[in-house]
Amino acid sequence: MAIPLLLAQLLLAVALAAVQAAPGLHPVVLVPGYGTNELDARLTELYQPSSPGCGARKGEGWFRLYLNYSALQDPANVPCFAEQMSSVYDPAADDYSNVAGVETRVPFFGSTQAFRYPDPDRKNFSYMSTFVERLEKMGYRDGETMFGAPYDFRYAVAPVGRPSSIGDAFFRALKGLVERASGLNGGRPVVIATHSFGGQLAHQFLVRQTRAWRQQFVRRFVPIAASWGGVVLGMLTLVSGNNMGLPFVEPRALLRQGRSLQTSLWILPSPAAFGTATPLATTKSRNYSAGDVADYLVAIGFGEAVGPYESRVLPLFGGELPHPGVPVTSVIGVGVGTPERIDYPRDDFDATPSVVAGDGDGVVNLASLVAVQTPWSRHGGDFTLVKVSNMSHNDLLVDDRALDIIVREIQRAD
Ligand SMILES: *[C@@H]1O[C@H](CO)[C@@H](O)[C@H](O)[C@H]1NC(C)=O
Ligand SMILES: *[C@@H]1O[C@H](CO)[C@@H](O)[C@H](O)[C@H]1NC(C)=O
Ligand SMILES: *[C@@H]1O[C@H](CO)[C@@H](O)[C@H](O)[C@H]1NC(C)=O
Numbered sequence: 277m278a279i280p281l282l283l284a285q286l287l288l289a290v291a292l293a294a295v296q297a298a299p300g301l302h303p304v305v306l307v308p309g310y311g312t313n314e315l316d317a318r319l320t321e322l323y324q325p326s327s328p329g330c331g332a333r334k335g336e337g338w339f340r341l342y343l344n345y346s347a348l349q350d351p352a353n354v355p356c357f358a359e360q361m362s363s364v365y366d367p368a369a370d371d372y373s374n375v376a377g378v379e380t381r382v383p384f385f386g387s388t389q390a391f392r393y394p395d396p397d398r399k400n401f402s403y404m405s406t407f408v409e410r411l412e413k414m415g416y417r418d419g420e421t422m423f424g425a426p427y428d429f430r431y432a433v434a435p436v437g438r439p440s441s442i443g444d445a446f447f448r449a450l451k452g453l454v455e456r457a458s459g460l461n462g463g464r465p466v467v468i469a470t471h472s473f474g475g476q477l478a479h480q481f482l483v484r485q486t487r488a489w490r491q492q493f494v495r496r497f498v499p500i501a502a503s504w505g506g507v508v509l510g511m512l513t514l515v516s517g518n519n520m521g522l523p524f525v526e527p528r529a530l531l532r533q534g535r536s537l538q539t540s541l542w543i544l545p546s547p548a549a550f551g552t553a554t555p556l557a558t559t560k561s562r563n564y565s566a567g568d569v570a571d572y573l574v575a576i577g578f579g580e581a582v583g584p585y586e587s588r589v590l591p592l593f594g595g596e597l598p599h600p601g602v603p604v605t606s607v608i609g610v611g612v613g614t615p616e617r618i619d620y621p622r623d624d625f626d627a628t629p630s631v632v633a634g635d636g637d638g639v640v641n642l643a644s645l646v647a648v649q650t651p652w653s654r655h656g657g658d659f660t661l662v663k664v665s666n667m668s669h670n671d672l673l674v675d676d677r678a679l680d681i682i683v684r685e686i687q688r689a690d
């Protein structure tokens with residue numbers, strides 16, 4: 277009797293191991309939000325630093341440009357960071373590129389290691405780690421059933437047919453990653469889950485694939501806190517700068533850098549989400565709605581952005597966004613005060629404005645979060661909107677109440 281019993285136990289153990297190895301999870305590919313993943317840089321001989329200190333790493337090989345939290349705590353390093361994180365729009369080429377002599381790369385493509393912590397030496401500054409750990413507790417394994425799609429968040433893509441070398445390369449890599457994730461899991465289609473800006477990007481990716489490809493490889497799209505129609509804050513940061521959530525960095529020190537990025541134009545409020553009647557920014561003698569963004573750019577002294585805004589951004593976001601062609605669950609936070617109108621007291625933009633708050637997740641306005649609800653529900657489109665009350669943009673990825681909903685949607689059987 278002893279031997280068969282042992283054998284039975286052994287077989288049971290083997291069977292259990294097999295169940296654990298193939299837990300029936302659909303692979304998940306995570307696309308993080310703006311400023312969430314690491315970026316490496318190296319400075320070549322072509323780099324002309326504005327001060328000798330900024331050129332200290334010239335010729336020294338790759339280093340972590342984003343994020344080195346402790347380096348940015350030293351105000352002397354902030355101008356170097358701003359210079360090296362800037363990009364340049366070339367109107368003749370109609371494309372964006374890095375500053376001359378600054379080469380960049382996105383490390384750990386394919387792995388969630390790329391964005392668990394933007395600075396692995398400062399683990400208490402993170403947007404994604406709690407969410408990734410939660411997926412691991414459910415049985416997801418990095419590189420097996422769970423994959424990360426980090427990207428150079430300074431760049432986006434252009435409308436089809438216009439140059440966008442860096443964004444296009446990301447889309448090719450993302451396509452390969454989705455196919456690999458599916459292939460490693462017996463051909464199961466993947467769930468693409470995104471946060472914030474990653475949702476706008478993944479949506480553009482999906483609508484550029486064929487219907488056959490989407491049906492074969494994508495099971496569900498789960499955008500979390502996606503800024504479909506941009507954010508009113510995007511108008512403010514083009515005047516005041518954006519410190520990327522680093523409390524000790526003076527936003528204005530990153531103003532020029534922020535203005536140089538294609539992404540900064542992508543997050544401007546769109547007429548489709550905000551309409552053309554509601555003032556989003558006001559001065560003493562002028563109101564600017566989402567339909568007046570070009571005039572606003574001129575008024576704030578950033579007229580050179582009008583060309584790329586009108587040719588590369590409005591064609592993508594000026595009208596209703598097309599359904600991405602796969603089942604969608606959009607998870608949003610609401611009930612948190614969110615900048616909805618910026619009032620400049622005079623006709624210039626130098627004085628500190630007063631900011632009127634409305635509903636949203638603290639960063640993304642409600643109008644933007646729900647902008648796709650009507651068009652994507654039409655004609656029986658497969659679309660579910662889940663609103664999490666009193667939940668902020670970043671808490672959606674941390675709070676148990678929100679994560680319970682998100683993982684339920686990721687695991688949902690169709
Ligand atoms: C971060 O910056 C500090 C201070 O400049 C430097 O000593 C350190 O080597 C940097 N870390 C990385 C990973 O580059
Ligand atoms: C984060 O960690 C650093 C050291 O790694 C510590 O000095 C700092 O106080 C921590 N911040 C918070 C908010 O816990
Ligand atoms: C701006 O809009 C507000 C309310 O929508 C209106 O009362 C005000 O007259 C407008 N101001 C200008 C200068 O058009």
Ligand SMILES: *[C@@H]1O[C@H](CO)[C@@H](O)[C@H](O)[C@H]1NC(C)=O
Nearest residue numbers: 611612665666667668671675
């Ligand atoms: C909303 O969330 C905040 C912070 O988590 C909490 O302090 C507050 O009590 C909540 N309010 C409601 C109405 O749930």
